[in-house]
Amino acid sequence: MSTPRLHTDAVLEPGAEIAATPAQAHHLGTVLRRGPGDAVALFNARDGEFAATVTALRKDRGAFAVGDRLRAPRPEPDxxxxxxxxxxxxxxxxxxxxxxxxxxxxxxxxxxxxxxxxxxxxxxxxxxxxxxxxxxxxxxxxxxxxxxxxxxxxxxxxxxxxxxxxxxxxxxxxxxxxxxxxxxxxxxxxxxxxxxxxxxxxxxxxxxxxxxxxxxxxxxxxxxxxxxxxxxxxxxxxxxx
The missing domain is CATH 3.40.1280.10 (SPOUT methyltransferase, trefoil knot domain)
Known part of the structure; x- marks a missing residue:
């Protein structure tokens, strides 16, 4: 089972806990059938990509605990x-x-x-x-x-x-x-x-x-x-x- 990747504008750093958007919570719980304890990857261009774990998920609400960085940010073509x-x-x-x-x-x-x-x-x-x-x-x-x-x-x-x-x-x-x-x-x-x-x-x-x-x-x-x-x-x- 592949690990879902989710984009976030929140600051990503090990140990941080960030909220899921309503759309992310719905997609994870209803479409992908994931729940607390399951792995995800969170990313943005500013901070890179991080391993994370679902800590809470209910209907249109959820939260993630951020783990180690998987990829550092890198320049992308303009x-x-x-x-x-x-x-x-x-x-x-x-x-x-x-x-x-x-x-x-x-x-x-x-x-x-x-x-x-x-x-x-x-x-x-x-x-x-x-x-x-x-x-x-x-x-x-x-x-x-x-x-x-x-x-x-x-x-x-x-x-x-x-x-x-x-x-x-x-x-x-x-x-x-x-x-x-x-x-x-x-x-x-x-x-x-x-x-x-x-x-x-x-x-x-x-x-x-x-x-x-x-x-x-x-x-x-x-x-x-x-x-x-x-x-x-x-x-x-x-x-x-």
Missing amino acids: LRLLVAAIKRDALDWVVEKATELGVSVIQPVMTRRSIVDRVNTDRLAAIARGAAEQCERLSVPTVCPAVPLHAALDAWDGAALFVAAERRGAMPLRHAAAGARLPLGWLVGPEGGFEGRELDDTVSRPFVTAVALGPRILRAETAAVAGLAVLQALAGDWDVS
């Missing part, structure tokens, strides 16, 4: 995803896979061809947290509230940002990003792609480079994951054991 608001199931999947791929920030953006008018940030943050617990990373990516694309670009800090522009005859991403260094961003548009003037405005920014992902037109969720994988392989932490 790889960011800007993704157009797409259908809920597809966006849920993108958030889960982007978390597994090690992104630090997920920024949904509203574009002219977006087919949804709102994004449930709390839901996406919960999906990211669950994916982080499953994939053994120490951090949970920040999921930002959705903003218009131009607002996200106006607030960008100047890090290199690659945008998927399959119909522009752009340079392949693996060539455009050769030699690139973090921080890096990856921008993917909605179903049907960016509107022409919208893409023109995007690529006019000095930090933006239009790139392609090959000869086929990819779905938005496929392009999001494919581009992140390329950037992780070229400039991320995939070569760190």
